[in-house]
Amino acid sequence: MPVIALTRGLAVAYAAAAIVVAMRQGDVLPVWILGALAKAGGSPELAVRLVAGICAAVAGTLAALGTHARVPAIAAAALLVFSGIAGGSAAVSLGTSLAGPVVQAVVGLLFIVPLLSSRPAAERWRHPGLAAMGVLGSMVIGAGIAANLEVGVVDTTSLARDESGRFRVHDLTPDDWEGRTLEETGLLEHLPQLRGLVRDEPTLIAFHRPNCGACHDLFDGYFGERLPARVVAVRVPPAEGVELAESDLPEDVVCADCVRLAFPEGPVWLIRTPVVVEVVDGRVTCVSSDDFHRCVDDAVAAAEAMYDAEAAAADG
Numbered sequence: 437m438p439v440i441a442l443t444r445g446l447a448v449a450y451a452a453a454a455i456v457v458a459m460r461q462g463d464v465l466p467v468w469i470l471g472a473l474a475k476a477g478g479s480p481e482l483a484v485r486l487v488a489g490i491c492a493a494v495a496g497t498l499a500a501l502g503t504h505a506r507v508p509a510i511a512a513a514a515l516l517v518f519s520g521i522a523g524g525s526a527a528v529s530l531g532t533s534l535a536g537p538v539v540q541a542v543v544g545l546l547f548i549v550p551l552l553s554s555r556p557a558a559e560r561w562r563h564p565g566l567a568a569m570g571v572l573g574s575m576v577i578g579a580g581i582a583a584n585l586e587v588g589v590v591d592t593t594s595l596a597r598d599e600s601g602r603f604r605v606h607d608l609t610p611d612d613w614e615g616r617t618l619e620e621t622g623l624l625e626h627l628p629q630l631r632g633l634v635r636d637e638p639t640l641i642a643f644h645r646p647n648c649g650a651c652h653d654l655f656d657g658y659f660g661e662r663l664p665a666r667v668v669a670v671r672v673p674p675a676e677g678v679e680l681a682e683s684d685l686p687e688d689v690v691c692a693d694c695v696r697l698a699f700p701e702g703p704v705w706l707i708r709t710p711v712v713v714e715v716v717d718g719r720v721t722c723v724s725s726d727d728f729h730r731c732v733d734d735a736v737a738a739a740e741a742m743y744d745a746e747a748a749a750a751d752g
Contacts, residue, residue, distance in 0.1 A: 439554050443505040446512055446547050447498035454491035454581070457484060461587055466536065467704070468522040470605075481587040489582030496574025500567050510551045516544030526706065606699075608707040610643075613720040621720065627670065627697055634715040638738040639666040640731065641713040644689055646671070651710040655689040658712075658732050662693045664743065665735035671698035672705050 456464055461484045470483055494512050498505045520541025527534045606626065613621045624631055633639060642659065644651035659667050669691050699705050714722035714731040716738050722731035 439506050440503045442547055442551055443498045443509045446509050447495045449543060450491045450495035454488050457488040458585055466519055466523040467526040484587045485582040485585050488585055489578040492581050493574050493578025496577060497571050500570025500574060506551060506556055510548060513544045513548035513551060516540050517548060520544060605704045610711050610713055610723045614723045617719050618715060626699055629697060633668055633695060634718055637666050638716045638735045639668060640735045641668045641670060643670045643672055643707055643709050643711050645709045646687055647685060648709050649685060652685055652689055654710040654728060655691050658728055659691045663736055664739035667694045669694040669696050672707060672709055673699060673701045675704045
């Protein structure tokens, strides 16, 4: 397919996206954009303006450059793929529909693959001044849309706001916790009960979601029987107003003699599940989202060693 056809098609796609965002506003914005802007202190209304303005500017730029828009078109298609992947990751974390992110990623791939295999335009610029004016005009129009678009109050009940109107988005990355104390992970801010639970014996903290099949497999495979180490099952709830994807899975995991906790309902909890965190003497010693037996075996060995030492001290 000629480059000009691809760039025009991509320009139309971005123009359509700008119109849809301007009309439907917060209903169609990807969660990852809302969350990222919220962490930077921005409002959801600002997110609507920026996305609509940027989409309009990209559409105008691609149209203005025409056959010479191959490189910008590749960047624009790559942005769609990235948005789809980021949105898919957020949807998996929240247990929501993957339809929107999948569409974004597929559309981006449909453009980026032929663009990468195409050749740069061989002909010289006929009217470089007009093209430059077109690009500049597109950016001005995009900035005007971002500044003047009338945006109603974006309904963010599904993402939960704090008192200032900003999203409460908690991005937890257990992979970075190994070697840190529980205080340093920031986990105690949300689950202060853990402070006392991990104090006296090796503890396994397992994070799970109700509609996560792998989470149920984790508990069925490792925590169906009582272990020497303490096991804390932490439920990750969906954000307020978010409807979970339909599932035939049980509402709760099966766990023998577990201490059951849950994050507060309402905010968005961005954390990969399932994940197992081992804590010994108040410090995270193992984190795993796939090789669970490594953390489980280590915690069991640490607990058994502690009990043996206590028994030896009592006999002595």
